[in-house]
Amino acid sequence: MSTVRTRFAPSPTGYLHVGGARTALFNWLYARHTGGTFILRIEDTDQARSTEQSVQAIFDALKWLDIDWDEGPFYQSDRLNLYNDYIDRLVAQGHAYYCTCTPDEIEAMRERARATGAKPRYDGTCREKGLPLSEGAVVRFKSPVMGTTVIEDVVKGHIVFANDELDDFVLRRSDGMPTYNFAAVVDDVSMEITTIIRGDDHIMNTPKQILLYQALGRPLPVFAHVPMVLGNDRTRMSKRHGATSVTAYRDMGLLPEAFINFLARLGWSYGDQEFFTRQELIEKFSLDRVGKSAGIFDAVKLNALNADHIQAARPADLVRHLKPFLESESWDTQDEAYIKGVIATLQTRSKTLKEMAMQARFYFETDVAYDEQAAKKFLKPNVLEPLKHLKEQLAALTTFDEKAIEQVFVQLMETFQIKLGKIAQPVRVALTGTSVSPGIFEIITVLGQARVVARLEKALGYIARH
Ligand code: GLU
Numbered sequence: 214m215s216t217v218r219t220r221f222a223p224s225p226t227g228y229l230h231v232g233g234a235r236t237a238l239f240n241w242l243y244a245r246h247t248g249g250t251f252i253l254r255i256e257d258t259d260q261a262r263s264t265e266q267s268v269q270a271i272f273d274a275l276k277w278l279d280i281d282w283d284e285g286p287f288y289q290s291d292r293l294n295l296y297n298d299y300i301d302r303l304v305a306q307g308h309a310y311y312c313t314c315t316p317d318e319i320e321a322m323r324e325r326a327r328a329t330g331a332k333p334r335y336d337g338t339c340r341e342k343g344l345p346l347s348e349g350a351v352v353r354f355k356s357p358v359m360g361t362t363v364i365e366d367v368v369k370g371h372i373v374f375a376n377d378e379l380d381d382f383v384l385r386r387s388d389g390m391p392t393y394n395f396a397a398v399v400d401d402v403s404m405e406i407t408t409i410i411r412g413d414d415h416i417m418n419t420p421k422q423i424l425l426y427q428a429l430g431r432p433l434p435v436f437a438h439v440p441m442v443l444g445n446d447r448t449r450m451s452k453r454h455g456a457t458s459v460t461a462y463r464d465m466g467l468l469p470e471a472f473i474n475f476l477a478r479l480g481w482s483y484g485d486q487e488f489f490t491r492q493e494l495i496e497k498f499s500l501d502r503v504g505k506s507a508g509i510f511d512a513v514k515l516n517a518l519n520a521d522h523i524q525a526a527r528p529a530d531l532v533r534h535l536k537p538f539l540e541s542e543s544w545d546t547q548d549e550a551y552i553k554g555v556i557a558t559l560q561t562r563s564k565t566l567k568e569m570a571m572q573a574r575f576y577f578e579t580d581v582a583y584d585e586q587a588a589k590k591f592l593k594p595n596v597l598e599p600l601k602h603l604k605e606q607l608a609a610l611t612t613f614d615e616k617a618i619e620q621v622f623v624q625l626m627e628t629f630q631i632k633l634g635k636i637a638q639p640v641r642v643a644l645t646g647t648s649v650s651p652g653i654f655e656i657i658t659v660l661g662q663a664r665v666v667a668r669l670e671k672a673l674g675y676i677a678r679h
Contacts, residue, residue: 217249218407221282222397224256225267228458229274231450231510232412232442235476239410239439241280242477242498252404253285256397258390260290274459278469279491287404289396296391299399299429300352300384308428309384311350312339334380352385354395354425362420367437367500369413374420382421394418398425406434410500413438437500439480440507447509455512466567467515468534471522475515479508487514488521520564528556531566538570544577551576554659558651575645576660581668587648588675596639597676599629603640604669613662615654622654643672 219240223233244251255271257263275281303309314322314335323333340355357376364372384395391399401409401422416438426433444454456462462472474489481503483489489497523531532552539546546552555576556569563569575581583592606621607613626633637653644665650656657665 216407217244217247218252218405219244219249219410220252220254220285220401220404220406221280222254222256222400222411223271224259224262224393225264225271226259226262227267228270228460230457231459231476231479234274234278234459234472235442235479235508236411236439237275237280238278238473238476239437239481239498239503240408241282242494243408243410243500244283245495246498249407250283251281252287252406253282254287254289254400254404255285256289256393258289258393258396260390263290270458270460274463277460277463278473280473284404287400289391289400292396292400293389293391295403296385296396296399297389299395300391303354303384303428304352306428307355309352309354310340310342310381311344311346312353312381312383313344313347313350314338332378335382337381340381349387351383351387353381354384354421354428356381356421356424362423364416364419364423364436366416366419367435368440368503368505369416369438372416376420376424379421379424394421395425398422398429401434402426402429402431408435408437408500410437410439413440435500437503439503440505442479443507443509445509445511447507450510454510462515466538466565466569467519468522468526468531468566470526471515471519474522475518479510480504488518488525490525516564523560523563523566523569526560528553528560531556531560535566535569535573538566539573539577542570542574542577551659551661558655558659562651575647575650576656581644581646581671583642583675584647587642587646591639591642591648592672592676592679593639594676596636597673599625599631599636600639600643600669600673600676602628603636604666604673607657607662607669608666610662613658615658618654618657639672640669644668 221237221240223229241251243249255268257268300309304311318338319335322336326333326336335353339353344350356379360376362374362376364374366372382394383392385391419436419438423433442450444450450457456465459472463469470491473491473494477489477494477498478487481498483497483502532549535552535556536546539552555573559569559572563572603621603625606625607618610617610621622633622636625636638648640653641650642648644650644656644660
């Protein structure tokens with residue numbers, strides 16, 4: 214068992230977006246690759262912005278992607294006592310202090326700094342006062358005023374920050390809630406996280422977090438800051454580039470396997486390989502192959518990967534993913550073996566599950582509606598006799614498989630001296646309502662004897678009436 218421990222720590226302030234899902238995936242893949250542990254932590258200390266609905270949306274998205282966690286979900290809002298214990302320790306050790314400066318005073322400090330061209334910052338008024346805890350006081354970290362803080366980032370390399378760039382940042386707000394930087398470090402320390410993989414929008418937080426690790430006397434984790442996901446015009450991924458919410462891709466008919474393949478390739482590569490199964494990703498994922506340049510969200514590539522994954526999947530594995538699309542049409546999905554058969558005929562023809570469901574319409578509708586032109590062209594009196602014969606022969610079969618069905622057609626062609634082309638289209642229209650479908654023997658086999666006979670019967674009636 215490896216000692217690698219990673220975590221995904223979303224703030225539940227909206228749905229899970231593409232960048233967040235990629236962060237979750239990289240942490241999960243790394244844990245699975247190393248035989249380590251993956252932890253889910255909900256960072257919900259921003260009470261005004263966190264919602265139960267967002268927590269649910271995050272769970273839904275992770276569930277869809279089949280990203281499972283070994284520990285958690287832990288909620289930061291349940292852990293306030295722990296953060297307070299750490300505050301007491303840091304204050305007692307002289308690493309933190311109470312500050313009673315009012316928001317107006319702080320604004321005035323910032324104003325003064327700006328006036329001299331300096332970076333707006335807290336000026337240290339309460340730093341050496343040794344104030345006791347009081348109502349409404351915040352707790353600040355006593356940042357070193359000299360020296361440097363260095364990040365050794367697996368992706369970004371060696372980054373040096375001058376400590377005088379950092380002010381005495383707040384650890385606990387006046388309402389008693391911990392700040393992100395503080396709560397994240399307490400959690401990462403107490404959950405013994407060894408490897409922190411996250412978006413590089415957090416790089417400015419990292420020196421503060423490193424200083425906190427040092428104040429707590431704890432060894433640093435490995436940091437891997439992954440470049441942001443950009444749209445195809447190289448601006449930050451936004452709604453303009455496609456849906457940003459992960460579950461929107463589920464609803465469009467993407468396969469989770471395709472989506473995680475796509476996410477993995479947003480910032481990670483393995484030679485020229487584009488197609489990866491989940492298992493291959495687990496086997497091949499490593500941090501040294503995470504690139505320095507931003508991942509570009511390419512919707513065309515995503516759709517192509519989706520078609521490839523649909524084609525490569527076993528029909529049995531697609532059933533549960535296709536079912537919701539069939540159910541949204543109110544079709545009967547009880548018979549999973551039937552759905553499996555349907556999928557086998559359509560998986561090379563569908564780019565999305567949604568498209569597959571549309572192509573499957575004729576398999577599920579109890580009464581097939583004819584496309585007017587197709588019916589006019591193919592359901593004509595000259596095929597009445599052959600169709601009748603076909604119906605009778607198919608109805609008489611005791612073994613209804615592709616071989617037996619093909620045999621019936623061979624005899625039919627002989628008896629009526631017609632080519633397959635002449636009879637296949639009328640049969641197709643009779644069975645599907647249209648002139649485009651998977652192979653005729655395949656659809657007959659999948660539809661099954663009862664449906665096929667009933668549909669041929671209906672077509673015979675139609676021809677007789679027209
Ligand atoms: N809650 C932070 C976020 O959602 C977590 C950042 C981190 O991984 O430390 O961005």
